[in-house]
Every structure is written in structure tokens, then in C-alpha cells.
Amino acid sequence: MCLNSITKGALKPIKMPLTPAQVAQAVALIDQGLTQREVAIVLNAPRSSMQYSLKRYQETGRYTRRPGSGGVRCTSARDDRFIVMEILRNRYLTAVEIRQRLQIARGVNVSERTVRRRMEEVNLKARRPARGPELLRQHRVARLQFAREHVNWTHEQWARVLFTDECRIALRAPDGRERVWRKRGESFLPITTTQTVSFHGGSIMVWGGVSSDARTELVIVDNRLTATRYIEEVLQEHVIPYSGFIGHDQFLLMHDNARPHVAHCVEEYLEEVGIQKLQWPARSPDLNPIEHVWGMFKRKIKSSSKPPQTLNELRNAALAAWDSIPQVDVRNIIQSMPDRMQAVIRARGGNTRY
Known part of the structure; x- marks a missing residue:
């Protein structure tokens, strides 16, 4: 394969990790005799990413990435259980209130977003409550x-x-079903405001x-x-x-x-x-x-x-x-x-x- 035909019309490489399918394609092209530079141009991928992926394949024999360690979790398993149990006891607590209770009870300071992520991990999401008459x-x-x-x-x-x-x-x-199309900053325009009587x-x-x-x-x-x-x-x-x-x-x-x-x-x-x-x-x-x-x-x-x-x-x-x-x-x-x-x-x- 001629390099000129490969480079003709090539787009700027996108800086993102290679998928397993791209790694497999790169290995096949290398076996056909193309250089790493030519393969990077064909896949429209950075050459550094190509070199790293091929090196990883030679070491592990796999197309997938090594499992990463991930970010450091700021809450322990006991902290997570505390968050979930507080929510299950009172479903109307907000993420801010849970964060404050966690800080007072266990001395752990986290963000509201962390509290929401812990709830999402156990499939708890904030939704509108269903309405019904009070039943004694x-x-x-x-x-x-x-x-x-x-x-x-x-x-x-x-x-x-x-x-x-x-x-x-x-x-x-x-009826609670009305919606209005508006841009940012148009909240109180006459055409986007519902006038009550x-x-x-x-x-x-x-x-x-x-x-x-x-x-x-x-x-x-x-x-x-x-x-x-x-x-x-x-x-x-x-x-x-x-x-x-x-x-x-x-x-x-x-x-x-x-x-x-x-x-x-x-x-x-x-x-x-x-x-x-x-x-x-x-x-x-x-x-x-x-x-x-x-x-x-x-x-x-x-x-x-x-x-x-x-x-x-x-x-x-x-x-x-x-x-x-x-x-x-x-x-x-x-x-x-x-x-x-x-x-x-x-x-x-x-x-x-x-």
C-alpha cells in the first residue's frame, strides 16, 4: 500500500483511547507490512496511542486495556451503608441533608454529587412523589x-x-402538563410566561x-x-x-x-x-x-x-x-x-x- 494514497485526504487524529476493534485492526495491518505511522494514519489515531496499544498487545496478547485502579473512593463501605440507610429511613431527605448527617455522625466530608452517586449505585434516584389522599x-x-x-x-x-x-x-x-420552548434568559418574556388570574x-x-x-x-x-x-x-x-x-x-x-x-x-x-x-x-x-x-x-x-x-x-x-x-x-x-x-x-x- 502506497503511503501517499493513505495520507491523501487524512483527517487530524482524534486524541482518544483506541477501542479493542481498532487495536485488532492495527495488529492485522502491522502483520500486512504497514508501519506504525501508516497504521495510525489509516485509523485516524495518534501515533503515541498506536504505539502504546501495540506494546500492550505484545505484552498481554489482548486487545482490551488493562483494568485501571480508578479514582480513590472518598467513602468507606460503612459510609456508603450510612448514606443508603438514612435515605431508606426518610425518602424526602436531600443530598445536602445527607451530607451534613454524614459529616456529623462519621466525620466524613463529601460533596452532594458524591451522595447522589452513592444513591445511584443502589438504583435510588430522585423523582416526583406520587400523590394520593391521606389514609389513616x-x-x-x-x-x-x-x-x-x-x-x-x-x-x-x-x-x-x-x-x-x-x-x-x-x-x-x-393541568401541570404545559411546556414552553425558550432560550436561556427568556424566562420572563411575555411570550414564555403563563399569566394567572x-x-x-x-x-x-x-x-x-x-x-x-x-x-x-x-x-x-x-x-x-x-x-x-x-x-x-x-x-x-x-x-x-x-x-x-x-x-x-x-x-x-x-x-x-x-x-x-x-x-x-x-x-x-x-x-x-x-x-x-x-x-x-x-x-x-x-x-x-x-x-x-x-x-x-x-x-x-x-x-x-x-x-x-x-x-x-x-x-x-x-x-x-x-x-x-x-x-x-x-x-x-x-x-x-x-x-x-x-x-x-x-x-x-x-x-x-x-
Whole structure:
């Protein structure tokens, strides 16, 4: 091979260690009769790196580098265990707080980055905490008992239930999903700043109910929902007629433990009209599939081609969004009820990913 053909158009060598594949290629080219300088040009590698790699191959017979000693570790095994145990005892401690505790308890001074590396070594990473309602012992017991009683329910049994709930929609409420494209130093430009308004520009409350095969009409609740209004505007107008659709003897009403739902007059009315109620554990939004329907409902309002600017437009957009939710999506959500029961049992009555 002619050297002129090799050097023609050669790039400047990149100063970095040779990979095992490059070392193997270099050895093959040397066996073909090329000089080390010519091989360095072919591989676009520094000549010093080439000489070192070939010398190492002659000594060890391997293409890989010798194992290095690495940097001096500034913490001992006991220091590492102390860091990990402190984190496992309190998952909300910061790297700065752990560093301070390590310095006080063991007299070892390290950086916050060292603390983070020790946590990464045991697969501990800082993430946003999951959110869920506060569950006291009585709540966990009730949730666990409910899950055990209904874990073997079939999809046909869950199809008898009308899952209901209220939802409040604000005109300009942030959903935590918004992102803005900006450069460094553009944080407070008008085009990259979200301007807030008092009370999110106003809001409305709606009531709805869903089951596997159909759903009720959306009820827009003006002002505050009282027990009397709940009977007259929700139960009489929507729940009672819907019970005939499923079958009055098989129908089950699910509503949570909000004050208008558990008032004495409401309990007496349900008993009078013969509506069976599914006894629902308190603080269990993760068990109610309509919560996921509300998420779909809000996203449809937000993604509409013409977002509402007034409360009247918000009412119309809410009615349209409710009707546009595919029933097959609602059915798929309700069919997750057996999995929700299993999740509560695994969590011993605690919060679940639902």
C-alpha cells in the first residue's frame, strides 16, 4: 500500500483511547507490512496511542486495556451503608441533608454529587412523589375489606354499577402538563410566561355517571350542591330513570362519601325508591373509574379547536366533550376493576397506581 494514497485526504487524529476493534485492526495491518505511522494514519489515531496499544498487545496478547485502579473512593463501605440507610429511613431527605448527617455522625466530608452517586449505585434516584389522599388506619382497613369482598366480582357484576361523581372545571386552571420552548434568559418574556388570574377565571361543577354499556347525561350544577338539590336534580332526574335501563332489581349506585351523598334525607330517599347503594370506602378515588373518565373529559375540553373563554362557553364545551367520549373507552376503564381490587390487596389497603 502506497503511503501517499493513505495520507491523501487524512483527517487530524482524534486524541482518544483506541477501542479493542481498532487495536485488532492495527495488529492485522502491522502483520500486512504497514508501519506504525501508516497504521495510525489509516485509523485516524495518534501515533503515541498506536504505539502504546501495540506494546500492550505484545505484552498481554489482548486487545482490551488493562483494568485501571480508578479514582480513590472518598467513602468507606460503612459510609456508603450510612448514606443508603438514612435515605431508606426518610425518602424526602436531600443530598445536602445527607451530607451534613454524614459529616456529623462519621466525620466524613463529601460533596452532594458524591451522595447522589452513592444513591445511584443502589438504583435510588430522585423523582416526583406520587400523590394520593391521606389514609389513616381506619381507611386502610375499610379499603382492604372492600377489595377482598369484591375481588372475585366478574365484569357482568361490575356492569350493574353506575359510577358517579362530581367534577369541578376551571376556565384557566393549569393541568401541570404545559411546556414552553425558550432560550436561556427568556424566562420572563411575555411570550414564555403563563399569566394567572384569580380563581382561575371562574369554574363550574358538573355531575355525571358511567357504566359499561352507557352513561347518564351531564348535569351542570350551579352554585353549591346540597342534599336537597342532589335528590331533586340528580337522583330523581337521572339516577332513577337510569336504574330502569340496567334493571331496577340489579342496579347498584356508587357515589362517594361527600356530605350531600350521605345526608339522612338522601339515605331515606334511596331506601324509599328501592335503590341499592354500593358501600364505598372513604378516600378511595383510585377505585372509582370515573376519575379516569374525568381526565379524558378535561383533556377534550382543553384540546378543542376553540378553547372556551367565558363560563357560558365552558358549559357548552363541557356538554360537547362529555358526549364525545367513546363508550368503548369507558367500558375498558370499568373492566379494570378486578385489577384495582388486586392492587389494593397488594398495597394492604394503601394507595395504588390507579
